[in-house]
Amino acid sequence: MTGSVLEVKDLSVTFRTEDGPLSAVDRVSLQVTDGEVLAIVGESGCGKSVTAMSLAGLLPRTATVEGSVMLDGVELIGADKRTLRSIRGREVAYIFQEPMTSLNPVFTVGYQISEVLRVHNGLSRQAARKRAVELLKLVGIPSAERRVGDYPHQLSGGMRQRVMIAMAVACDPKVLIADEPTTALDVTIQAGILDVLRALRERLGTSVVLITHDLGVVADLADRVAVMYAGRVVETAEVHELFARPQHPYTAGLLGASPSAGRHAGTHRLNEIPGLVPVLAQQPDACTFADRCPRAIDICTTKQPVLAAGVACWNPEGR
Amino acid sequence: MTEYALELENLVMHFGPVRAVDGVSLRIPKGSVVALVGESGSGKSTVGRCIVRLLEPTEGTVRLADADITHLNRRKLRPHRRDVSIVFQDPAGSLDPRLSVGDIVGEPLRLMRRRGALPAEQRNIPSAVADALRRVGLRPEVAQRSPHELSGGQRQRVSIARALISSPRLLVADEPTSALDVSVQASVLNLLADLQRDLGFACLFITHDLSAVEYLADEVAVMYLGQLVEQGPRERIFGVPAHPYTQALLSAAPVPDPSTQRARRPVLLGDDLPSAIDPPPGCRFHTRCPVAIDKCRTVVPESRVIGEGGHQVACHLVNDDGTGPDVRDQADTTGGVAR
Ligand SMILES: Nc1ncnc2c1ncn2[C@@H]1O[C@H](COP(=O)(O)OP(=O)(O)OP(=O)(O)O)[C@@H](O)[C@H]1O
Ligand SMILES: Nc1ncnc2c1ncn2[C@@H]1O[C@H](COP(=O)(O)OP(=O)(O)OP(=O)(O)O)[C@@H](O)[C@H]1O
Ligand code: SF4
Ligand code: SF4
Ligand SMILES: [Mg+2]
Ligand SMILES: [Mg+2]
Numbered sequence: 001m002t003g004s005v006l007e008v009k010d011l012s013v014t015f016r017t018e019d020g021p022l023s024a025v026d027r028v029s030l031q032v033t034d035g036e037v038l039a040i041v042g043e044s045g046c047g048k049s050v051t052a053m054s055l056a057g058l059l060p061r062t063a064t065v066e067g068s069v070m071l072d073g074v075e076l077i078g079a080d081k082r083t084l085r086s087i088r089g090r091e092v093a094y095i096f097q098e099p100m101t102s103l104n105p106v107f108t109v110g111y112q113i114s115e116v117l118r119v120h121n122g123l124s125r126q127a128a129r130k131r132a133v134e135l136l137k138l139v140g141i142p143s144a145e146r147r148v149g150d151y152p153h154q155l156s157g158g159m160r161q162r163v164m165i166a167m168a169v170a171c172d173p174k175v176l177i178a179d180e181p182t183t184a185l186d187v188t189i190q191a192g193i194l195d196v197l198r199a200l201r202e203r204l205g206t207s208v209v210l211i212t213h214d215l216g217v218v219a220d221l222a223d224r225v226a227v228m229y230a231g232r233v234v235e236t237a238e239v240h241e242l243f244a245r246p247q248h249p250y251t252a253g254l255l256g257a258s259p260s261a262g263r264h265a266g267t268h269r270l271n272e273i274p275g276l277v278p279v280l281a282q283q284p285d286a287c288t289f290a291d292r293c294p295r296a297i298d299i300c301t302t303k304q305p306v307l308a309a310g311v312a313c314w315n316p317e318g319r
Numbered sequence: 320m321t322e323y324a325l326e327l328e329n330l331v332m333h334f335g336p337v338r339a340v341d342g343v344s345l346r347i348p349k350g351s352v353v354a355l356v357g358e359s360g361s362g363k364s365t366v367g368r369c370i371v372r373l374l375e376p377t378e379g380t381v382r383l384a385d386a387d388i389t390h391l392n393r394r395k396l397r398p399h400r401r402d403v404s405i406v407f408q409d410p411a412g413s414l415d416p417r418l419s420v421g422d423i424v425g426e427p428l429r430l431m432r433r434r435g436a437l438p439a440e441q442r443n444i445p446s447a448v449a450d451a452l453r454r455v456g457l458r459p460e461v462a463q464r465s466p467h468e469l470s471g472g473q474r475q476r477v478s479i480a481r482a483l484i485s486s487p488r489l490l491v492a493d494e495p496t497s498a499l500d501v502s503v504q505a506s507v508l509n510l511l512a513d514l515q516r517d518l519g520f521a522c523l524f525i526t527h528d529l530s531a532v533e534y535l536a537d538e539v540a541v542m543y544l545g546q547l548v549e550q551g552p553r554e555r556i557f558g559v560p561a562h563p564y565t566q567a568l569l570s571a572a573p574v575p576d577p578s579t580q581r582a583r584r585p586v587l588l589g590d591d592l593p594s595a596i597d598p599p600p601g602c603r604f605h606t607r608c609p610v611a612i613d614k615c616r617t618v619v620p621e622s623r624v625i626g627e628g629g630h631q632v633a634c635h636l637v638n639d640d641g642t643g644p645d646v647r648d649q650a651d652t653t654g655g656v657a658r
Contacts, residue, residue, distance in 0.1 A: 043500040142589065156592050186358035186527065191571040191585035213501055216573030219580040239577050250502075257505035258575050259534040269512075270505035270534065 004070075005174050005207050006032040006055065006092075011067035011077075013050050013059065024050045026231040027067070029307065032175060035205040037197075039218045039239070041254075042228035048211045051228070052177050055209065056094045057084040072174055089120050093168035095161075097180040102164065103152040109136075109163045110148030113170055120171045135166040139196050158189035165196055169206065176200070177209045182217065194220055215258055219243065227251050230288040235311045245318060247311040249295045287314065321385060324349045324489045324521035325370060325403075331378035332365050336596045339365040341545035342379070344622075347489065347538075349384075352515060352522040354532040354553075356568070357542030360595065363525045366542075367491045370523065371405045372396055384488060401431060404482035408494035410474035414466040420477050421462030424448045427485040441484075451480040455510060472503035476510065483514060490515075493525045508534060529572045533557060538628075541565045544603045545595055547622065551630030561625060561632040563608050563646045570647045586646045602635065610636060610644045 013025040025047040032038045040048050053059050055069055057076055069076040071091055076084065088094075096102050104112060113135055114128035123131060129148070136144035139162040152160055161181060168176055178197065182190035198221060200206050210221060218225055218239065225242045227235040227250065235248040246252040256271030275292035287293070290300040295315045305312045325347040332340040340362040347353045355363050368374045370381055372388055381389045383402050391399070404427075407413040414423055425448045431437045432444070441447040449459035455476040466474055475495060482490055492511065496504040512535055515522055524535055532539055533553065540550040541564065549562040560566045567586040574580050588607040593599050599606050605615040614635055622633040625641040637643035 043502060158592075187529075187571040187573075188358065188567055188586075188588045191573075192587050192589070194573075195585075195587065214573070215501075215575035216580065219575050219577040220573045222577075243575070243577055254501060255575065257502055259505070259508065259528075259530040269509050272506040272509060273502040274506075 003033045004031045005034055005072055006030070006209070007068075007070040008051075008055070009068040009070075011051065011054060011065070011069060013047075013054055013066075014064045016062045016064070021064075024063075024231055025054070028228075028231075028233050030226055030233070030236075032207045032209060035201060035207055036223045037201060037208040037210055037221050039210045039212060039222035039225045040228060041211075041213060041215065041218055041225060043213060046228045047231045048213075048228055049179055052094070052179050052209060052211055055175075056088060056092050056177055058088075058094065089116065089173065090171045091173055092175045092177065093171070093173040095164050095168050095176065095178045095181050097183055103160060105152055108149050108151055109155070110150075113148075113163070113167050116167055116170045131170070132166075135170055136163070138169075138200075139163070139166045140192060141166075156189075158185055158192060161185065161189075161193055162196060165193070165200070169200055169204065172204060173206065175207045175209060177211075179211045180213075181210075183212070183214070190217075197221060215255065227254075232288065232312065233307060234289070234313070236307070237310050247316040247318065248289075248313050249293045249315075249317060250289050252317050253292075253294075287312075321382075322348055323382075324384060325523070326382040327366070327370070327379065328382070329379040330366065330369060330376055330381065332362070332369055332374060333377045338545050338595050338598060340369070340376075341598070343542070343545075343547055345540055345547065345550065347521045347523060349488070349521055350519045351537040352524055352535055353538045353540060354524045354526060354536035355540050355542060356526060356529065356532060358527065358592075360592075361542040362545045362595070363542055364493050367405060367493045367523060367525055370489070370491055371403050373405075397430075397434060398436065401427065401436070401485035402487055403489045403491065404485065404487040405491040405493060406475070406478045406482050406495045409498050410471055410478055411466075411498075413478055414474060416465060416467050418466075419462065420452075420464050420466060420469070421445065421448050423466065423477060424451055424462070424481045424484060427481065431485065447484065448480075451484045452477075454483070454514065455480045456506075470503075471499050472507060475499060475507050479507075479510065479514070483518065483520070486518070487520055490520050490522045491525070492522060494527070495524075496531065497526070497528065504531075511535065529569065530574075541568065544593060544598050546603060546633070547631075548604065548634070549630075549632045551626065552628035555626060555628060555630045559626070559641060561630070561637045561641055561643055562604075562634050563610055563636075563644065564604050566646045567609075584647070586649075602633075609646045609649060612636070 008030040011028045015022045015024055028051055042048055054065055065077055110132045113132040117123045117128040117131055133144045133148050136147060141147050141159060141162055182193050201208055222239045225239055226233050229250050235251050246255055253273040259270055273292055287300045287305050290296050297315050299314050305314050323346045327343055327345045330340055330343040343366055357363055369376045376389055380387055386399055388399050425444045428441055428444050428447055448462055452459050452461055457476050496507050508531055536553050539553055539556040540547050543564050549565045560569055567588050571585045593606050601617045602615040602620050605611040620633045620635045622631050624631050
């Protein structure tokens with residue numbers, strides 16, 4: 001397909017664990033086009049982060065990865081360490097949920113950004129420092145000239161996340177993977193971070209893979225959405241289409257379960273999705289959502305639905 | 320008899336130099352739900368823990384119905400324990416893994432029995448526990464299980480069952496759904512709403528999820544850096560918020576609808592948060608307030624009633640009739656991002 005910066009096909013990730021193999025991601029396919037924001041949503045443990053880490057080659061050795069991840073025409077699965085290292089940072093950059101764990105506490109933020117620039121772009125010390133200040137301004141840090149000399153602990157959570165974004169975009173990557181970039185932050189701070197991501201996409205044309213479980217964040221920023229459930233993508237759609245006409249019963253349930261879906265106290269109950277999130281894909285011959293699904297039919301418990309026309313479901317909504 | 324389940328008067332809680340709560344006055348009418356919102360570290364949980372007397376306040380009063388419990392010692396507190404319960408955010412950490420679910424849920428009753436205060440209809444503790452579990456949508460057999468065998472949503476139901484078994488007049492629910500999966504949150508919120516309606520307890524609902532507030536609360540109190548900046552009936556706080564921080568908070572919470580959300584312009588406050596060790600003088604919000612004037616930097620704004628239902632606000636620029644600036648009209652769409 002032309003125009004796709006990132007093309008994921010039948011990606012499966014299995015972890016070796018003490019209790020035997022654990023299938024965390026099961027035949028996931030995704031595409032991200034130039035300058036597009038793709039949101040991956042789904043609840044805790046459904047495989048969002050594992051999918052994202054495999055896009056940046058960040059999975060631990062206990063993981064077995066199958067399938068294909070093409071970044072700008074280069075296959076990442078099975079690529080050697082050198083290829084991966086040169087791609088990481090330059091082509092694809094990763095922002096983690098908790099910025100404190102990925103910033104080094106003993107160096108100033110200016111030094112850390114400069115290092116990235118010197119290693120990847122071969123800038124001189126002085127040029128790198130100057131560019132670091134520009135990047136801090138780009139992500140909306142006030143008094144960047146002064147802040148460049150701060151240590152991570154001197155910054156608020158929101159500012160640390162901005163620094164992480166500055167580091168991630170330092171080498172002008174084609175794809176930015178943001179794993180719950182605002183989950184740890186307050187809404188007033190979150191609004192600013194989402195704005196930075198929006199501006200980067202507009203100004204630099206960076207494609208963004210945005211991982212979140214917050215449908216408000218999706219509504220704010222995404223062009224397209226992939227909904228994951230128990231290790232699989234169950235629905236993908238353009239964002240307006242997804243909110244207006246969800247096809248998968250799980251997506252429909254999620255949208256209805258949100259208290260702000262036009263309801264007010266006392267007048268309505270929230271939609272509940274009965275039952276529990278299953279342990280990961282262990283029934284190859286059934287829909288993993290079957291025991292919670294209000295639309296389940298016979299075939300759902302005997303045959304696994306595959307993604308077709310944007311939805312993996314035998315009896316989608318609106319049909 | 321008062322009409323309030325809880326009255327806080329000028330509540331202050333300092334941890335050494337940390338002024339976590341700094342003069343909070345709040346009343347919860349019997350049988351109503353008051354939501355306490357505000358950002359991380361603003362002191363919401365500390366208020367909750369003072370109310371259930373896990374903490375002894377530095378200053379001020381905590382009054383439950385007619386009893387002043389501010390400084391009661393352990394022994395004197397005991398008779399009041401059944402009047403107020405708390406549900407914590409983290410269902411895993413708040414249940415003792417060495418006890419069975421039945422022991423956990425029944426514990427308040429056993430404590431009451433020891434004091435001879437157990438009501439006749441609850442003398443049979445196992446059957447009272449079974450009732451309590453059924454009420455929160457769990458099968459009574461769960462009583463034999465250990466909490467770690469349950470899912471997060473089930474564990475949160477267990478803590479709710481335990482909190483309500485003594486028929487408290489007041490429930491403090493401290494972010495009861497934030498640790499839960501999205502698809503499970505709705506059922507816990509529905510459960511709380513149903514129980515509250517059926518049993519009629521008053522509730523302080525601590526949360527940072529404004530959409531849940533709109534669903535559950537009768538009144539809303541907004542906290543910033545240890546103080547309340549605005550409080551009032553839900554419709555007024557959502558409809559005509561007066562304090563610049565409340566306005567910013569409402570505008571910043573994204574709504575799950577792409578067309579609506581993209582037409583909105585959040586107020587961006589900047590993210591340099593002041594600290595509770597050294598709060599700014601004057602109005603504590605002045606370092607981030609888009610409409611601050613000189614006076615805000617030196618003079619502390621007093622809380623005043625500005626509208627029906629006890630709608631109160633602490634801001635110099637809000638007039639006595641509730642009119643004043645709306646920071647959402649002047650939203651800066653550049654986001655402070657260099658363009
Ligand atoms: N290193 C690992 N070894 C074994 N299992 C793992 C490992 N990393 C993740 N998993 C498992 O893979 C599954 C998917 O995890 P993942 O972190 O992708 O979830 P997620 O969708 O990002 O959830 P959350 O919203 O909680 O971040 C989980 O069941 C998790 O326990
Ligand atoms: N036991 C303690 N000792 C010292 N400081 C404390 C203690 N408990 C809370 N604090 C501090 O008091 C302030 C208020 O904390 P609190 O937990 O009440 O905030 P919160 O509004 O509940 O935040 P969150 O939304 O993150 O739960 C914070 O600065 C916190 O670090
Ligand atoms: S395949 Fe069947 S069980 Fe699965 S979501 Fe669709 S209707 Fe429901
Ligand atoms: S008192 Fe001043 S600084 Fe405080 S909220 Fe009002 S206008 Fe803003
Ligand atoms: Mg994750
Ligand atoms: Mg708290």
